[in-house]
Amino acid sequence: MKKIAFYAPMKPPTHPVPSGDRAMARALLKALDYGGVTAEVVSTLQTRDKAGDEEVQARLFEQADAEINRLIDQGRRADWQVWVTYHSYYKAPDLVGPTVSAALNLPYVQIEATRARKRLKGPWAHFAQAAEAASDAAQVIFHLTERDAEALHAYGPSHQQIKHLRPFLPRVELPPASSGFGPMLSVGMLRHGDKFASYQLIADALKLLETPEWHLVIAGNGPALDAVASMMQEFGDRVDLRGSLDESDMQKLYSEASLLFWPGVNEAFGMTYLEAQAAALPVVAQRRPGVCDVLAPGVYPEPERGPEALARDLDALLGDSGARIARGQAARKYVADHHLMPAASRVLCQTIAELAP
Structure with missing residues (x-):
């Protein structure tokens, strides 16, 4: 059975507050398990800076450095075969996965990574640069929407694989159908x-x-x-x-x-x-x-x-x-x-x- 390291810098799947982002992260874990892949959530570090605050970003870079050291040490004892990051973008970049993957010689994969070149200047510049570097490091990026695919194809390295993963429900069968009447x-x-x-x-x-x-x-x-x-x-x-x-x-x-x-x-x-x-x-x-x-x-x-x-x-x-x-x-x-x-x-x-x- 394959085993992967799974990380969601925007919001971990274990977060107590529901959202579409958390729901998709949980759906990905179920889909991997359904296909015989064991996914270990290796970090709950949230890197989101919603306001474009340089002090917040600097603090998160420091926290990420500590997390990198911990994960490299953990990874040397683990049997991870691939690193998968879900939803890295300029407000919540993956500051951890590329470095850990390189140190452990793991293939690095992103799901729903987005490129925002216009953010390379301005209050999120350092985070946008980190998000671009993480996307550049990925061997494979799965896009969920055609809008994201355009920038991935335009700015990604030539060797990178860009693949379409349709958004999906974590279900094998459909739920009961509505009668069509009601509010x-x-x-x-x-x-x-x-x-x-x-x-x-x-x-x-x-x-x-x-x-x-x-x-x-x-x-x-x-x-x-x-x-x-x-x-x-x-x-x-x-x-x-x-x-x-x-x-x-x-x-x-x-x-x-x-x-x-x-x-x-x-x-x-x-x-x-x-x-x-x-x-x-x-x-x-x-x-x-x-x-x-x-x-x-x-x-x-x-x-x-x-x-x-x-x-x-x-x-x-x-x-x-x-x-x-x-x-x-x-x-x-x-x-x-x-x-x-x-x-x-x-x-x-x-x-x-x-x-x-």
């Missing part, structure tokens, strides 16, 4: 910034609905809870904020909903789209990079068309149960064909077998 559902962390922008679009679209009766359930929690609750207050009991839910409760929500409504402002891709479509929910979202990599083929409005286009899509689905159910079933088949764990496991484990025969 609309929105799923996303309640925080300021991009997520809040999606909630603002949701509120603006709800005001424009012509459907006389509708109900929306929002699943999520975070520091913007009060602000989102205030935003939705004018809709009264037609909007139900459920807070943070565990996996089984979330699956119940998906199975009881009629559609997923999530605009997707600056989403990397959005695991909630896969979860909803797997449960046969049609999706109302904007056509955005990353998001399009996980949405079933269809017509989605461009962001510049604003909440008016989202409201029209909602009215069309709410007013036609036949079209709603058909679109949901097509989305479910799309996930079954392209975004479940067995396919992802084959892609990952085949590459690892080639690197460590």
Whole structure:
């Protein structure tokens, strides 16, 4: 059985706070295990600097140096065959993996690494340079979206392999399907910034609905809870904020909903789209990079068309149960064909077998 060292500098899979990043890291571990690869999470050092603070970055470089020494010592006693890093980018670069891999003579692999050349100057310059160096050191980089692939191909060394790993659900089979009747559902962390922008679009679209009766359930929690609750207050009991839910409760929500409504402002891709479509929910979202990599083929409005286009899509689905159910079933088949764990496991484990025969 192959054994790899696994590291997620953005957020370790053991982190107590749920997020899409943590969910994807956990999904990767399951996919590796499914394919007969044992993955050891070798570090929980988080290198994220969300504000571009040079002092924070300097401190994290120091912590990384100490972690490197520890891991080289540990690695000499371990039987790791490959090092895999998930999600290294200019705000959370892998400051550890390339050096440890080189010292232990391990193949170095990245998953969802991104290149941001415009960040090589400015407040994240040192971190961006470290992220570029880590990407340069990788023998293989798996990209999850076509947007990431463009920069990887443009700036990567000629010998580097760039491979497509579709975002996937850590499931072998599909969950129970929704009947297509029930409330609309929105799923996303309640925080300021991009997520809040999606909630603002949701509120603006709800005001424009012509459907006389509708109900929306929002699943999520975070520091913007009060602000989102205030935003939705004018809709009264037609909007139900459920807070943070565990996996089984979330699956119940998906199975009881009629559609997923999530605009997707600056989403990397959005695991909630896969979860909803797997449960046969049609999706109302904007056509955005990353998001399009996980949405079933269809017509989605461009962001510049604003909440008016989202409201029209909602009215069309709410007013036609036949079209709603058909679109949901097509989305479910799309996930079954392209975004479940067995396919992802084959892609990952085949590459690892080639690197460590």
